[in-house]
Amino acid sequence: MKYRIAPLFCRPWTLNGISARLIESHYENNYGGALHRLNALTEELERLDPETTPAHVLGRLKREESAALNSTLLHELYFASLGGDGRAVPEAMAAALARDFGSVARWRKEFIALARALADDQGWALLTWLPRDGWLINLSATDHRQSIAGGIPILALDMYEHAYHLDFGANATAYIASFMRNIEWAAVQGRYEDAVKVEPPRPLVQKQFADVPAISVEEVTAMLAAGTPVQRQIIWFTDQTGSHHL
Numbered sequence: 001m002k003y004r005i006a007p008l009f010c011r012p013w014t015l016n017g018i019s020a021r022l023i024e025s026h027y028e029n030n031y032g033g034a035l036h037r038l039n040a041l042t043e044e045l046e047r048l049d050p051e052t053t054p055a056h057v058l059g060r061l062k063r064e065e066s067a068a069l070n071s072t073l074l075h076e077l078y079f080a081s082l083g084g085d086g087r088a089v090p091e092a093m094a095a096a097l098a099r100d101f102g103s104v105a106r107w108r109k110e111f112i113a114l115a116r117a118l119a120d121d122q123g124w125a126l127l128t129w130l131p132r133d134g135w136l137i138n139l140s141a142t143d144h145r146q147s148i149a150g151g152i153p154i155l156a157l158d159m160y161e162h163a164y165h166l167d168f169g170a171n172a173t174a175y176i177a178s179f180m181r182n183i184e185w186a187a188v189q190g191r192y193e194d195a196v197k198v199e200p201p202r203p204l205v206q207k208q209f210a211d212v213p214a215i216s217v218e219e220v221t222a223m224l225a226a227g228t229p230v231q232r233q234i235i236w237f238t239d240q241t242g243s244h245h246l
Ligand SMILES: [Fe+2]
Pocket: 026, 030, 031, 075, 158, 160, 162, 163
């Protein structure tokens, strides 16, 4: 068994308006089921010969593997997102939300609207850090697929029906409100602090051209605007990522 089950990250009996029975059922049946499926798929993939396996079989197994793996990761994040007082956002986290969404209230409205939109569709509402761009964004992920490569989700809301039907029936709005009341912001902030340490992808470095004079995109633009001839020589310029272009 390659992947191991994680302990339940919240204490279900302490939650406000969400029953322990719902959380325990969710953890055992849905999270546990995804982990079991993931291990079965992993073993199947390890057994088969990649050179002789039909492409459609390999493609299906890899799609199922990514969905099961993502389901386990996001379920662990979901349970770790619960257990606190959702109204008390710590200062650093509040500042980050205000910086990237305008205000905490604006972030909250966006996140709730995104979750509501998923109620008929099923999926995950995620608050995600983008190392490449250096900001937070609300995202949805359906079919358990992580929607943004390289993004680091720090808060997850499960909008699959199994996450709330037992307590809330079809009332997704009441479930979302309960989730928001139980967010463990101190843990979210801890994950945010870890996420911002992740370096963005390195820019392309071409050491072989280190001695070629480089000018910036802005300088080329200024030359063109001024009518300065850009000719008779190879012009290299450097964009914001440090890449050299012809
Ligand atoms: Fe779930």
